[in-house]
Amino acid sequence: MITFGRSFLTLDLARLMSAAGHRVTIVDSVPIGITRFSHAADAFHRVPAPKFEPRAYCHALARIVADEHxxxxxPMHEETDVLSMMTDIFPPTCELFLSDFETENSLHNKFEFQELLAARGFPTLKYAQVRGPGDVATLDFDDPFALKECYSRGSQQVHKVTPGEALDWVDHDPINPWLAQEWVHGDKYCTYxxxxxxxxxxxxxxxxxYAIxxxxCLNFRSVRHDGIVEWVSEFVADQNxxxxxxxxxxxxxxxxxxxIECNPRATSGIMMFSPADRVDRAFxxxxxxxxxxxxxxxxxxxxGMLLYGWRKSSRGHHTLRGFVRDFRASQDVVSEPGDxxxxxxxxxxxxGILRSCLRYRVGLAEGFMYDHEWDGLRIAE
Incomplete structure (x- = not known):
């Protein structure tokens, strides 16, 4: 079973699993997630939204697991955290491909992740947690810094703050505080x-x-970086x-x-693999x-490239002409021969996504995943 059927990541993983001979069941809280239309999906089930009905969501998945063996x-998105709190309701014959809740949460929470790195001896950028006006007053950054919520994701805004700038616009949520993090320049990479x-x-x-x-990220080129592989290997071994x-x-x-941060879930890197790679073996x-x-x-x-990639804020150092060239040279992850x-x-x-945007009064990027986000609120006993 693969969750979050509306995602291109889910579509790609379903195709990889199906090509390797596995029977694939897809679930989502929207009725017309794109993976539902794929030949790779053997079954589709609509389930409650994990953000708003976490208990009902987990119980629905557990019933499907039992019924379909x-x-x-x-899990593909932040429903990973929700499921990690209720693993005991699933049949013992089924594996949930995730870690325990404390591990998942410490990696998802941006401040706790930096604290974990520091405690384990990994180098970190300068950082601080901001829970209220008192913490704002004690920030001692000499250069610009990033300000972002501890529970947030790529579609949500990161604020660049100048030292001494008034932060009276910041809303302080006791469950979801802010992370202030040194703003630096360099080559950026993502991993999966x-x-x-x-x-x-x-x-x-x-x-x-190209990135919103x-x-x-909107496009994906595989690069070799031995230092990153060594870093990730050491960290995941430390966390088991x-x-x-x-x-x-x-x-x-x-x-x-x-x-800078960790995403303890699927990322766009899954879309760079092909059936010949047999990534099902890795799971x-x-x-x-x-x-x-x-x-x-x-x-x-x-x-995404058509909607955002050509914009100056998304194409970085690329020109519009360069965007057109790169667009024509890249393979779309949605269109695939035979599917x-x-x-x-x-x-x-x-x-269907636009309907969710209107319902929750958010933009397209936010609406795409809004009902699957998890911002630190634990499931009540």
Whole structure:
């Protein structure tokens, strides 16, 4: 079973699993998630929204697992945290591909992740937690710094703050405080890894190139970075981590490599693998050599590139002419020979997302995942 059926990541993983001979069941809280249209999906179930009905969501998944004899549940987005709080309701014959709640939460919470890095001896950028006006008054950054909520994701805004700037606009939520983090310049990379019991079985590294406001990547090129692989290997071994995980890195000249934040769930790197890579083996821990994408892979989220990639805030150092060239040279992750329905019915799927945007009064990027976000509120006993 793979969750969050509206996601291109889910679509790609479903195709990879199906091509390897696995029966794939998809779930989502929206009725027309794009993966539902794929030949890779053997079944689709609409379930409650994990953000608003976490208990009902978990119980619905557990019933489907029992009814369809599911062997493994692979959560794709922040429903990972929700499921990690209720693993005991699932049949013992089914594995939830994730770590325990305390581990998942410490990696998802941006401040706790930095604290964890510091405690384990990994280098960190300067950081501080901001819980209220008192913490604002004690910030001692000499240079600009980033301000972002501890529970947030790539589609949400990161504020660049100048030292001494009034922060009276900040809303302080006791459950979801803010992280102030040194703002530095350097080469940015994202990663995706499939891990089991502290060992990496598949890994991809890709540079931040075209990205929504410089954070959510829209195109994906595989690059080799031995320092990043070594860093991730050491960290997941230290945490004895099981699940999918991604890290955002920045390599600062004369200072070295830093992890800005962690995403203990699927990231866009999954879309760089092909059926020939057999990444399904990584989920079951069956391969003996690390699985990596073809070094020539060059993929993109075509619709995202059309909507955002050409904008100055998303294309970085690229010109408009360069954008056109790169767009034509990249392969769209939605359209695939033999499985064209997701691409053909993409407008129908996005109509459902737009309905969610109107319902929750948020923009397209936020509305895409709004009802699957988790911002630190634990499930009541």
């Amino acid at each position: 599911i062997d493994m549940v692979i 890894s499939i891990c089991r019991e502290g060992k990496i079985f598949a890994h991809a590294t890709y540079p931040v190139d 406001d410089g954070s959510s 981590f099981t699940g999918q995980v991604g890290f955002d890195f920045i390599e600062v000249p004369q200072r070295g490599l830093y992890s 079951f821990g069956e391969n003996t050599e690390l699985i990596t994408p073809d070094p020539e892979v060059n993929k993109m989220i075509g619709l 064209r329905r997701p691409a053909i019915l993409l407008p129908v799927a996005y109509a």
